[in-house]
Amino acid sequence: MWKSLRKNVGIVSFLSVSLLMSGCGSDSEQASSGGETNVSEEVEHTIVGIEPGAGATVATEEAVETYDSLNGWEHETASTAAMLTSLGDAIKAEEPVVVVGWSPHYMFAKWDLKYLEDPEGAYGGSEQITTLARTGFKEEYPGAYQILEKIGWDISTLEELMLKAQETPIEEVAQTWVDENQDKVDEWIAEAPEGEGKSMELVMTPWDSERLTGNMTKRVLEQKGYEVTLTPVDPAIVFEALAQGDADATLAAWLPKTHGSFYEEHKDNLVKVNEAITGAKIGLAVPEYMDIESIEDLEPAE
Ligand code: PBE
Secondary structure: OHHHHHHHHHHHHOOOOHHHHOOOOOOOOOOOOOOOOOHHHHOOOEEEOOOOOOHHHHHHHHHHHHOHHHOOOEEEOOOHHHHHHHHHHHHHOOOOOOEEEEEOOOHHHHOOEEEOEOOOOOOOOOEEEEEEEEOOHHHHOHHHHHHHHHOOOOHHHHHHHHHHOOOOOHHHHHHHHHHHOHHHHHHHHOOOOOOOOOEEEEEEOOOHHHHHHHHHHHHHHHHOOOEEEEEEOOHHHHHHHHHOOOOOEEEEEEEOOOOHHHHHHHHHHEEEEEEEEEEEEEEEEEEOOOOOOEHHHOOOOO
């Protein structure tokens, strides 16, 4: 069961980029010219989304249902890589584009973007990236549990590291951060009991923010004598694996909104350990040069 679930994520993550690319490169007009232009028509009433299994994908479907301004809009899903390609291409051409965005992510460091206001709260508000463990983990792994209670980062540190990970493998970025922040790591691990070679499994989702925190956490726990396996799976599987006791802990749960439905489903078999990152966010994002501020400024398809 656990093995077959792991395989599925590969299929989802590596969905063809061509799905999205076929919708691009159309002869849309310059967004900045005139002021009479209807950006909703220019983007062909299309939101460029990400992986079908993402929490932000479900929230976007809800947004399309909720807002009259998104009536008749299409929400294209494929992959984060394809979304970033569409976003980058649009910005190069100064064309309008509406994407599913989130923080922390390097997109906000690389480009001038803004979130569209979301008066209906379809995307929630501020999110905490929460560390969860399976029930029983605390008793069996007291040292690792104590360390996980302390581990956390601020958004700006993560965004900087994610930008770095554009050029350097994420494992290397994680190792360098641990090497350069040994004081902090010592604070986290000092009082915890030793792991004495005990194995444990961390599950994470396949996005950069979680690959980064997962890899840093693995290295921190290993300093205390734990053997840590790190497994990337879809959000739904993160929650299922923990609830069934197939995995021990995760630093990848975005709450209360993004993964809220998964959490509600499994919360009786999960333990909230810590809010490792506060002030995360998901929403619809557009380039700064676009002359709209709110999801309600978009216009329904005829
Ligand atoms: N994300 C990044 C994920 C979680 C991390 C916001 C794209 C999601 O499930 O939507």
